[in-house]
Amino acid sequence: MRWRLNPGMAIDGFELQEHLNTGGMAQLWTVTREGDPTPLVMKIPMLIDSDDPLPIVCFETEQMIMPRLTGPHVPRFVAAGPLDPMPYIVMERIPGESLKARLAEVPLPWPEVAAIGVTVANALHDLHLQHVIHLDVKPSNVMIRETGEAVLIDYGFARHEQLPDLLAEEFREPFGTTPYMAPEQVLQDRADPRSDLFALGVMLYFFVTGKRPFGNPRGDQIRRRLWRDPVPPRALRPECPPWLQEIILRCLEVDPNERYATAAQLALDLENPDQVTLTERAGRLERDSGMKTFKRWLKARKTKALEAPNIAGQLSRAPIVLAAVDLSPGGEDLAEALRMMITRILSIESEARIACVNILKTSRIAVDILEDAEGNSLHVQRLVQLKHWGASLDIPKERISYSVLEAPDPAAALVDYARHNNVDHIVIGARASSALRRYLGSVSSRVVAEAPCSVTVVRSPRDRRSAEG
Amino acid sequence: MLIAILTDIHGNREALSACLAHARLLGVDRFILLGDYVGYGADPAWVVDTVRGLVDRGAIALLGNHDEAIDGSDENMNSIAREAIRWTRRQLGPEQRRFLAELPLTHEEGNVLYVHANGYAPRNWDYMSGPMEAIRHFSRVDAHITFCGHVHVPMLYHMSTTAKVGSFSPVGDNDIPLLPTRAWLAVIGAVGQPRDGVAAANYAVFDTARQTLRYLRVPYDTATAARKVREAGLPEQLALRLEQGR
Numbered sequence: 275m276r277w278r279l280n281p282g283m284a285i286d287g288f289e290l291q292e293h294l295n296t297g298g299m300a301q302l303w304t305v306t307r308e309g310d311p312t313p314l315v316m317k318i319p320m321l322i323d324s325d326d327p328l329p330i331v332c333f334e335t336e337q338m339i340m341p342r343l344t345g346p347h348v349p350r351f352v353a354a355g356p357l358d359p360m361p362y363i364v365m366e367r368i369p370g371e372s373l374k375a376r377l378a379e380v381p382l383p384w385p386e387v388a389a390i391g392v393t394v395a396n397a398l399h400d401l402h403l404q405h406v407i408h409l410d411v412k413p414s415n416v417m418i419r420e421t422g423e424a425v426l427i428d429y430g431f432a433r434h435e436q437l438p439d440l441l442a443e444e445f446r447e448p449f450g451t452t453p454y455m456a457p458e459q460v461l462q463d464r465a466d467p468r469s470d471l472f473a474l475g476v477m478l479y480f481f482v483t484g485k486r487p488f489g490n491p492r493g494d495q496i497r498r499r500l501w502r503d504p505v506p507p508r509a510l511r512p513e514c515p516p517w518l519q520e521i522i523l524r525c526l527e528v529d530p531n532e533r534y535a536t537a538a539q540l541a542l543d544l545e546n547p548d549q550v551t552l553t554e555r556a557g558r559l560e561r562d563s564g565m566k567t568f569k570r571w572l573k574a575r576k577t578k579a580l581e582a583p584n585i586a587g588q589l590s591r592a593p594i595v596l597a598a599v600d601l602s603p604g605g606e607d608l609a610e611a612l613r614m615m616i617t618r619i620l621s622i623e624s625e626a627r628i629a630c631v632n633i634l635k636t637s638r639i640a641v642d643i644l645e646d647a648e649g650n651s652l653h654v655q656r657l658v659q660l661k662h663w664g665a666s667l668d669i670p671k672e673r674i675s676y677s678v679l680e681a682p683d684p685a686a687a688l689v690d691y692a693r694h695n696n697v698d699h700i701v702i703g704a705r706a707s708s709a710l711r712r713y714l715g716s717v718s719s720r721v722v723a724e725a726p727c728s729v730t731v732v733r734s735p736r737d738r739r740s741a742e743g
Numbered sequence: 744m745l746i747a748i749l750t751d752i753h754g755n756r757e758a759l760s761a762c763l764a765h766a767r768l769l770g771v772d773r774f775i776l777l778g779d780y781v782g783y784g785a786d787p788a789w790v791v792d793t794v795r796g797l798v799d800r801g802a803i804a805l806l807g808n809h810d811e812a813i814d815g816s817d818e819n820m821n822s823i824a825r826e827a828i829r830w831t832r833r834q835l836g837p838e839q840r841r842f843l844a845e846l847p848l849t850h851e852e853g854n855v856l857y858v859h860a861n862g863y864a865p866r867n868w869d870y871m872s873g874p875m876e877a878i879r880h881f882s883r884v885d886a887h888i889t890f891c892g893h894v895h896v897p898m899l900y901h902m903s904t905t906a907k908v909g910s911f912s913p914v915g916d917n918d919i920p921l922l923p924t925r926a927w928l929a930v931i932g933a934v935g936q937p938r939d940g941v942a943a944a945n946y947a948v949f950d951t952a953r954q955t956l957r958y959l960r961v962p963y964d965t966a967t968a969a970r971k972v973r974e975a976g977l978p979e980q981l982a983l984r985l986e987q988g989r
Contacts, residue, residue: 327905330924334903338920356923436917438901440925443909 279303279318286355288316288364296320299329299430304367313367314352321361331444332430333361338437339429340365343404346423347397368425373413373477381484384514388544390424391478391521395541397424398474399696402467402537405435405585409464411473412454413480433464435585448496453486457500457528457574467585468530471540475525475533482518483510487526500528500574501567506558516556517547523555528570535592535625538696542594542627542675545695551672592625593698598688598721599632600703601659607734608703609663615701615732620669628674630664631691632656633684653678685720693726700729706737745770746949748931750777750859750892752794753809754784754831755935755985756971758944759793761963762934771948775850777892777931778807778859780843782824783981784935785971787831791839806846807859807893808868814844823978830977856886860893862928870894877928878908888927890949896939897932897947897958901925913958921954929956935968936981942988 279301283290288305294315295302305316319333340351340363350366373390376382382390394416401408408415410431417425431449433439441449442464450459456472463469479487487504489495507514507522521543527533534540543550561567597616599609620626634656656678664674681687692700704718722729747766752759766774774797781787798804809824813832817825835843848865850857860868861876862884871877871891877900880889899911903925913919921927932938932945943960950957969982 327903327907330904334922334924337922341920361924436915437919438899438909438911440901440903440909443901444903444905444907 285316285360285362286353288314288353288362290316299332305364307364312352313369314364315367317363317365319361321357327444330357330361331440333363335432335440336363336429338440339406339432339434342434343401343406343429345400345404346419346421347400347425349425349427368417368419368427370417370420372427373416373418376481377413380481381511382481384482384511384518387478387481388518388547390481391474391544392541393418393422393424394426394474394477395471395537395544396696397426398467398470399537399541401426402470402585402589407433407435407464407467407585408470408473409433409459410450410454411470411477412451413477416477439464452492452496453480453488453490455496455499456530458530460496460500465584466530467536467588468533471525471533471537472527472530474537474540475522478518478522479504479507479526482514482522483507485510497574501570503528503562503567505561506555509559515547516552517543517550519558520550520552520556523558528574535627536589536594538594538698539592539627542629542695546675546677549675549677551670553672591623592627593623594627594629594696595619595623596688596692596695596697596700597628597630597664598700598702599630599660599663601632601656601663605703605705607736608705608732611732611734612701612703613663613667615730616667619699619701620667626673628664628667628669629691629695629697630660630674630676631688632660632678633687634678634680635684636680636682653680685717685724688717688721689724689726698727700725700727701732702729703732703734706733744772744951746773746775746951747771747946748775748777748857748890748949749934749946750931751779751807751895751933751935752776752784752790753779753933753935754781754787754790755944755968756784756786756789757964757968758935758961759790761961762944762946763793765959765961766946766948769948774802775857775890776802776804777857777890778805778846779809779892779933780804780807781813781828781831781835782809783827783972783977783984784968785975785977787834788836788839790935791835791842795839795842803850803857804846805850805857805859806843806848810843810846813840823980827977827981830975851886854885854887856884856889858889858891860891862886862889862891868893871898871900871928871930874900874908874910877902877910880928881906881908881926886926887923888921888929890929890931890947892931892933894930895933895936896930897945898930899956899958900928900930902927916957916959918950918953918955918957921956923954927956932958936984937988938984940987940989942986 281290288307291304293303301318303316305314319329321330337354349368352364355362408426415428419425448460448462454473454476456469458466459469476487488499507519525533660676679687702718702721718731749762780790780794794804812828817828856862858865861871862880870893872894881902897913899913902908931947934944934946937945942965943962946959948957965985969985972982
């Protein structure tokens with residue numbers, strides 16, 4: 275079976291237009307279909323000229339996974355053809371170029387790198403929520419929509435938690451693109467969603483420094499990343515801020531448990547630099563000593579791979595919980611009840627990240643006076659109070675953040691924050707019911723109605739008693 | 744077309760009723776049953792009559808080793824299975840026994856094969872209990888997709904174009920595409936006596952148009968089924984198995 279593809283040729287109702295490129299394993303053509311105005315591409319695996327089974331297994335994997343995926347962060351699946359007469363996948367064509375085009379300009383200004391990091395992390399979180407690990411995150415597999423969302427393409431190496439992993443069964447060797455592969459992937463572990471965070475860390479490092487953290491290794495050299503840490507980004511680009519180095523080096527940790535627990539948590543840090551807890555990573559200017567490296571090397575020799583993926587489990591252990599804290603005078607009992615509830619959630623969800631949010635209500639029309647009589651900023655006062663509230667929660671600093679939002683509509687501000695930051699669970703206090711509150715509508719009831727996630731409404735013991743009495 | 748595939752019912756009325764109701768809710772078009780309607784459970788006569796009713800309305804029912812043992816030899820069975828078969832013989836009338844004796848061993852539709860135990864020697868009742876057995880099956884059977892039961896634990900084996908065999912333990916309520924590029928051996932778990940630690944009944948739905956397979960678990964009234972086993976005087980172990988799913 276040998277096919278010569280030409281423009282104008284028809285395959286299953288699709289007409290080939292322009293040959294975009296030929297990659298390692300497939301050709302890409304723009305195609306049209308009668309009556310369908312959407313721009314489409316057809317991906318045709320090159321199965322003909324080689325005895326290598328890899329292209330066909332990657333094609334099968336993509337054919338299994340792509341029809342399952344939805345949302346703005348994946349190309350919309352249109353159709354697939356089996357091997358006979360010709361294998362292909364047709365999908366939505368994402369206009370523009372991949373992030374690979376940006377490699378010509380590296381190093382990029384760090385604010386842009388952080389912004390790219392946020393969009394890709396949001397896309398990865400959405401993919402992980404769909405039970406899929408990409409396992410080949412790299413600039414050429416990321417496109418940016420005109421609306422700004424990152425789109426992850428090429429699912430040939432991906433793994434779906436609920437489908438057979440054809441690649442693992444077929445081959446006994448690691449897969450991926452060697453500069454971007456996570457240490458556990460080198461060990462043939464295809465079960466950890468945090469592998470994608472490592473690859474994103476490699477991308478961000480490359481964009482910010484202009485160099486790949488582990489070079490472009492081949493053969494046995496790929497294993498070096500299990501014990502040899504990269505040169506810290508700030509040693510190469512002093513203008514890279516410490517917080518960004520902290521984030522990048524955390525993504526590049528050898529042990530997945532030392533990385534961010536989820537892509538959503540990574541995005542939250544990239545968007546809130548002032549909330550990033552700086553550790554020794556932020557200040558590092560040279561690589562680790564020989565002794566430390568040697569110890570990692572010893573450890574790496576014993577490392578074993580996981581068997582089955584537990585993407586849903588990893589994501590549910592590490593939710594982002596928004597604590598909507600009301601600090602108004604007289605609300606101490608409610609703030610305490612909220613704190614008890616958060617403590618309870620932390621005891622169950624061991625890797626939860628708590629985002630403490632307080633709303634500083636502003637008026638819609640008038641110019642607000644955001645200072646008190648002594649000229650102290652209300653914003654700063656609120657932040658101090660909020661941190662005092664959170665200080666008694668038993669949680670490491672890097673997993674709690676504090677934000678005071680100035681907004682005329684508290685409910686809308688909370689819902690926006692939750693949506694924008696992939697919040698999994700909002701915990702909010704409610705005052706006791708009264709005729710006036712029923713008439714005006716409470717913030718908590720609006721949050722319950724409009725939030726994109728689960729909401730827990732907390733009442734204070736005092737209010738509960740008076741409601742019963 | 745949606746085909747519900749049920750196997751290893753083993754006289755369990757509660758489990759079969761729950762699966763049939765579930766399948767009708769899903770809107771399945773046809774039933775194919777892979778055998779072992781009797782043995783172990785307390786309601787063999789009701790199950791055989793129900794299966795006969797399904798066959799009268801177009802269902803396919805195949806022969807299993809316990810069905811064969813009703814009029815045949817029970818020498819190769821373990822003591823508990825043999826005791827259950829001897830009890831079961833007394834529960835069935837001549838019509839029911841004739842129905843079981845006349846069941847076919849296999850059924851083929853295009854390149855899809857349905858069979859109780861294995862595709863290469865249906866009557867020797869070899870179990871498809873691991874990848875090695877699956878390799879033996881794939882090397883001797885040409886069918887693109889084979890459905891079988893007999894093992895009681897759901898599993899999906901597949902073989903690539905380069906003859907590499909993989910196994911997958913199905914999870915969740917989830918359509919698995921049976922790609923045309925490889926061969927598939929789908930072991931369907933038992934309706935009436937699950938053995939993977941989950942007490943809920945197993946069955947599967949094959950969507951012939953989309954070529955996808957969905958493994959399903961249906962909770963049923965195990966307490967009643969186990970109580971009837973005890974009341975019938977069948978071995979206690981058979982009641983425990985239903986309660987524990989192992």
